[in-house]
Amino acid sequence: MKKVLVTLVVLALAVPVWAAVNITCTPGTGADCNLVAVKFVVSGEPNKVSGFGLDIKVDSGAKIKSISDVNAVYWVYPGSIVIINGEVNDVGTPIGDPSKFPGTLGGLDTNGITIEMGALHDPPGDTYLPGSGTLLKFRVDKNCTVTIQENTIRGGVVLTNPSVDPTVNATGCQVVCGGECFPNTYTTYADWKTLNMPDCWCGTLVPAPRAKWPYQCDGDIDNAPYGPYQVYTPDLTIVANNWKKKITDPTLNPCADVTHKPYGAYRVYTDDLTIVATNWKKKPAQLPGNCPRGQ
Numbered sequence: 135m136k137k138v139l140v141t142l143v144v145l146a147l148a149v150p151v152w153a154a155v156n157i158t159c160t161p162g163t164g165a166d167c168n169l170v171a172v173k174f175v176v177s178g179e180p181n182k183v184s185g186f187g188l189d190i191k192v193d194s195g196a197k198i199k200s201i202s203d204v205n206a207v208y209w210v211y212p213g214s215i216v217i218i219n220g221e222v223n224d225v226g227t228p229i230g231d232p233s234k235f236p237g238t239l240g241g242l243d244t245n246g247i248t249i250e251m252g253a254l255h256d257p258p259g260d261t262y263l264p265g266s267g268t269l270l271k272f273r274v275d276k277n278c279t280v281t282i283q284e285n286t287i288r289g290g291v292v293l294t295n296p297s298v299d300p301t302v303n304a305t306g307c308q309v310v311c312g313g314e315c316f317p318n319t320y321t322t323y324a325d326w327k328t329l330n331m332p333d334c335w336c337g338t339l340v341p342a343p344r345a346k347w348p349y350q351c352d353g354d355i356d357n358a359p360y361g362p363y364q365v366y367t368p369d370l371t372i373v374a375n376n377w378k379k380k381i382t383d384p385t386l387n388p389c390a391d392v393t394h395k396p397y398g399a400y401r402v403y404t405d406d407l408t409i410v411a412t413n414w415k416k417k418p419a420q421l422p423g424n425c426p427r428g429q
Contacts, residue, residue, distance in 0.1 A: 153179030153300040155291050157188070157269075159280050159307040167311040169273050170280055171203070172249075175266040181295045182263035185212075185252035187288030188304075192245050195319040196278035196309075199243065203271040204228055207264060208251035213238075213288070228270065230288060237287035247272070250288050257294035277314055277339075281306040308339060315339040317426070322394050328381060334389035337425030347389075349418065351425035353410035355389045364421060365413040373410055376402040394426065 154177045162169040172190065176182055186208065192198060213235060214226025230238040230248035239246030249270070255263055274280075282304040284290035291302045315336035316326040326335050333340045334347045334357065347357050353365040355373065360366035376390035378400045390402045392410065397403035413421060 153177070153181070153293070153298055155183060155293075155300045155302050157282055157291075157302065157304040159190075159282060159305070161307060161309045162271075168275070168277075168309055169202075169271055170307065170309060171271045172269045172282065173267065174269055176293075176300075179293065179298060179300065180259045181257070181293040181298055182255075182260060182265055183253075183291060184255050184257065184260075184263065184294045185210075185289055185292040186249060186269060187285045187290050187292075188249045189239055189283050189285045190247050190249060190272065191239065191281045192274055192278040192309075193281075194276065194278040194317045195245075196274045196276045197243050197245060198247050199273050199275050201228065201242075201247075201270050201272045203268060205251070205264075205267060205269050207262075207267075208253045208269065210252040210254060211250055212252055213250045230285075235288070237285060248285050248288055252292075255294055257296075260294050263294065274309055276318055277308075277310050279306060279308050310339055310341045315341060320394075320426075325381060325394070325396070329386075329388040329391075332388040335391075335394055335426065338423075339426070348423045348425055349421050350389060351392060351394070351409075351427065352416075352421045352423065353392055353406075353413045354421075355387075355392065355410075357389075359418070362417050363415045364418050365410060365416055369410055373402060373407055378403060 156175045158173050160171045161167055174183065209225060211226040211228050213230045216224035228249050228251050229241055230250050232238040232240055238248040241247055253263055284302050291300060293300055316323060333344055334350045337347050337350060340346045345357065349364050353369055355369040360368055372387060372390045376387050379386040379402055380399055381401050386401060390406065392406040397405050
C-alpha cells in the first residue's frame with residue numbers, strides 16, 4: 135500500500151481575520167427528499183480548509199441512518215485512521231466514535247453525528263484543495279430540522295494556514311418530504327392526518343411551491359392581511375362559522391383550529407377564540423410567527 139506522510143497540525147491562537155467558511159445543508163428532492171447534502175464555501179481567504187470537525191444534529195425524534203458521497207479529498211479521518219510504520223492500514227470512518235472521544239455525538243441511528251475529516255496538503259493555500267463543494271450527504275428517517283455547528287473539541291474548521299482563524303457560518307435546513315409537513319412527533323399528528331393534512335397546520339414547514347402559513351397558530355386563519363393587520367375580522371368570521379364543529383364534520387375548516395388541539399369534543403372553541411382575541415389587530419411584526427412552534 136502506498137506510504138503517506140500524515141502531518142498533525144496543532145492549532146495556535148490566532149488573530150481574528152475576515153476569512154469565512156460557510157457551511158450549509160440542502161435536502162434532496164423526490165425519493166431522495168430525506169437525503170441531505172452538507173456543503174462548504176471558503177470566502178475572503180486564499181487558504182483552503184484542511185480539516186472539518188462538525189456536529190450535525192436532527193430534531194423531532196428523527197435519526198441519521200447513513201452517510202454517502204463523502205468528499206474524496208478529505209479522506210483522512212483522524213479519529214479512526216490506522217497507520218502502522220507510516221502505512222495506512224485502515225482509513226476508518228468520518229463519523230467520530232462517542233465511546234472513544236469526549237464531546238462526540240451518538241453516531242448513526244441517533245439524532246446526531248460528529249464528523250472528523252481532513253486532507254493531506256502542503257500549506258498554506260494549497261491549490262489542490264477545493265474552495266467549495268459537497269463534504270458529504272446523510273439520510274434521515276423522518277421530517278426534521280437539521281443544525282450544524284463546529285465541534286471545537288474535535289478541531290472545528292481548520293485552514294491550511296492554522297494561524298488564520300476563520301469565521302464559520304453554519305446554516306441548518308428543514309427536511310420535509312411530500313405532504314408530510316406536520317411533525318409526526320406531535321400528539322395531534324393523527325388528527326392532522328384525519329383532517330387530510332392541511333397546510334395551514336404546517337406553518338413555515340410547508341414545502342415550496344405551496345404557500346407557507348407563518349401566523350396560523352397566532353390566529354391568522356385565512357393566511358392574509360386585512361389592511362395593516364394580520365389578525366382581523368375575516369379570521370374571526372371563520373372561527374364563528376366553524377364554532378363547536380367536531381373533527382368528523384365534513385364542513386369543518388381545519389385552519390380555524392388555531393391550537394391544533396380539541397377542546398372536549400370540539401375542534402374550534404374558546405381556546406381558539408382566545409388566541410384570535412389576544413392577537414386582534416396585530417401586525418406581522420407584533421406576532422411570534424414561525425408556526426408551528428412545538429408542543
